[in-house]
Amino acid sequence: MSEGVTKGRFITFEGIDGAGKSSQIAALVAHLEGKGRVVDQTREPGGTELGERLRELLLHQPMHLETEAMLMFAARREHLAVRIRPALDAGRWVVSDRFSDATYAYQVGGRGLDPAKFAALEQWVHPGFQPDLTLVFDLSPERAAQRLAGTGNAPDRFERERRDFFERVRGAYLERAAADPGRVRVIDADRDPATIRGEMLAIVEERWP
Ligand SMILES: Nc1ncnc2c1ncn2[C@@H]1O[C@H](COP(=O)(O)OP(=O)(O)O)[C@@H](O)[C@H]1O
Numbered sequence: 786m787s788e789g790v791t792k793g794r795f796i797t798f799e800g801i802d803g804a805g806k807s808s809q810i811a812a813l814v815a816h817l818e819g820k821g822r823v824v825d826q827t828r829e830p831g832g833t834e835l836g837e838r839l840r841e842l843l844l845h846q847p848m849h850l851e852t853e854a855m856l857m858f859a860a861r862r863e864h865l866a867v868r869i870r871p872a873l874d875a876g877r878w879v880v881s882d883r884f885s886d887a888t889y890a891y892q893v894g895g896r897g898l899d900p901a902k903f904a905a906l907e908q909w910v911h912p913g914f915q916p917d918l919t920l921v922f923d924l925s926p927e928r929a930a931q932r933l934a935g936t937g938n939a940p941d942r943f944e945r946e947r948r949d950f951f952e953r954v955r956g957a958y959l960e961r962a963a964a965d966p967g968r969v970r971v972i973d974a975d976r977d978p979a980t981i982r983g984e985m986l987a988i989v990e991e992r993w994p
């Protein structure tokens with residue numbers, strides 16, 4: 786068997802809240818499964834029993850910025866150990882709603898965490914390891930806020946942030962993409978879902994036909 790068939794791949798979805806990741810994740814997973822891949826769909830913060838408990842705190846409990854960054858990485862450490870690495874080692878594909886680029890975007894970009902501290906945490910938790918592909922759903926905070934308002938869901942600690950916070954988060958994602966264009970692809974999320982889906986699947990197909 787060729788390596789392409791047996792090796793698991795790690796794909797992550799990123800973007801500001803309300804950019805439209807969730808429905809596209811479902812479409813990608815369905816597409817991959819249709820091709821016979823075995824897919825483990827997960828999310829951050831979360832993805833493990835402990836990670837989901839940390840998620841509750843992270844989304845609702847006010848805390849110091851560095852505590853927030855360390856808890857994101859604590860949840861990620863667990864996620865890598867008990868879920869992501871075992872799945873990839875077993876040849877499964879892992880599709881995650883967010884990973885470390887989100888910490889760069891939200892905690893460094895949005896909140897002003899020292900980038901050297903981010904880099905140290907990343908180096909501690911996953912040295913030399915990055916997703917095989919990261920899709921950044923790029924949308925203006927204005928459009929994203931309109932979409933979120935339409936859902937009627939109660940906003941969490943992040944979703945309650947002001948527009949300038951999301952401008953910084955968006956900028957940090959674009960910075961991350963510019964720094965690593967081979968891994969991070971930016972998708973214009975201000976289009977209809979079918980068009981976005983088509984572009985997303987084309988990117989994945991091009992990489993792993
Ligand atoms: N391309 C799109 N155009 C218009 N509305 C969209 C689009 N994609 C998603 N939405 C809607 O916007 C809201 C937020 O989408 P969601 O996928 O939950 O975003 P995210 O997971 O990035 O926070 C949902 O109500 C969803 O139906």
Ligand SMILES: Cc1cn([C@H]2C[C@H](O)[C@@H](COP(=O)(O)OP(=O)(O)O)O2)c(=O)[nH]c1=O
Nearest residue numbers: 802829830857883884887888891892943944
């Ligand atoms: C993974 C991660 C998420 N976050 C934030 C971004 C989101 O606002 C929130 C949860 O992400 P998400 O699951 O996308 O939220 P929702 O289910 O409401 O669409 O956590 C960070 O600030 N840093 C991180 O490292």
